[in-house]
Amino acid sequence: EAEVAQSPRYKITEKSQAVAFWCDPISGHATLYWYRQILGQGPELLVQFQDESVVDDSQLPKDRFSAERLKGVDSTLKIQPAELGDSAMYLCASSLGPATNLFFGPGTRLTVL
Amino acid sequence: GNSVTQMEGPVTLSEEAFLTINCTYTATGYPSLFWYVQYPGEGLQLLLKATKADDKGSNKGFEATYRKETTSFHLEKGSVQVSDSAVYFCALILIAGGTSYGKLTFGQGTILTVHP
Numbered sequence A: 001e002a003e004v005a006q007s008p009r010y011k012i013t014e015k016s017q018a019v020a021f022w023c024d025p026i027s028g029h030a031t032l033y034w035y036r037q038i039l040g041q042g043p044e045l046l047v048q049f050q051d052e053s054v055v056d057d058s059q060l061p062k063d064r065f066s067a068e069r070l071k072g073v074d075s076t077l078k079i080q081p082a083e084l085g086d087s088a089m090y091l092c093a094s095s096l097g098p099a100t101n102l103f104f105g106p107g108t109r110l111t112v113l
Numbered sequence B: 001g002n003s004v005t006q007m008e009g010p011v012t013l014s015e016e017a018f019l020t021i022n023c024t025y026t027a028t029g030y031p032s033l034f035w036y037v038q039y040p041g042e043g044l045q046l047l048l049k050a051t052k053a054d055d056k057g058s059n060k061g062f063e064a065t066y067r068k069e070t071t072s073f074h075l076e077k078g079s080v081q082v083s084d085s086a087v088y089f090c091a092l093i094l095i096a097g098g099t100s101y102g103k104l105t106f107g108q109g110t111i112l113t114v115h116p
Helices: none
Strands: A005-007 A010-013 A019-024 A031-037 A044-050 A053-056 A065-068 A075-079 A088-095 A108-112 B003-006 B011-014 B019-021 B023-026 B030-038 B044-050 B056-059 B062-065 B075-077 B086-096 B104-106 B110-115
Touching: A005 A088, A010 A019, A019 A088, A019 A108, A031 A075, A044 A065, A044 A075, A044 B104, A075 A088, B003 B086, B003 B104, B011 B019, B019 B110, B023 B030, B023 B086, B030 B062, B044 B062
Parallel strands: A010 A108, B011 B110
Antiparallel strands: A005 A019, A019 A075, A031 A044, A031 A088, A044 A053, A065 A075, A088 A108, B003 B023, B019 B075, B030 B044, B030 B086, B044 B056, B056 B062, B062 B075, B086 B104, B086 B110
């Protein structure tokens, strides 16, 4: 069964450093999402792509976060500089299109020291 | 805006007990409703869904009915098992109308622990 791949699974960094996360969606899925899940809370959408275009980044802290999906396939989420409050699970999900079933990857757990 | 509210946890049950996790929603358009489950150390998995009013989603013994009149989608299971211990998230996605089309909005999650 096809799965969403994410790497790394775990990342520990110091504040003010740069970090990057990678996501490879299920083949053929046009819509890709990055969610942030703070411990004890539900996931919150950071950015949504339709193919290579951003369709929703209203909750993305653009002063430090950036996301790209250059060829409309895999995607990278970057944080620079990392802050203590960025410690969370970063989840990638993909779907055939908006408003269809989302399939989630295993997530990247970020710890900022 | 769109929002999902779940009953606060954690919920602790004995094996074979009846489970209810309450979920209510607010939406500006017409949502589909979902329950996702997150087992320890794993990503989110879709448990069940319902796409229109009065639909019942079911999977692995879990059920939830889309109640438009009460804007609810409560999760139930007649007899829980230890292996059901996980975090359960209620979520909605707009399929027509309103803003945030295609955006999946989650509740805060409910931790379920089932003891033998």
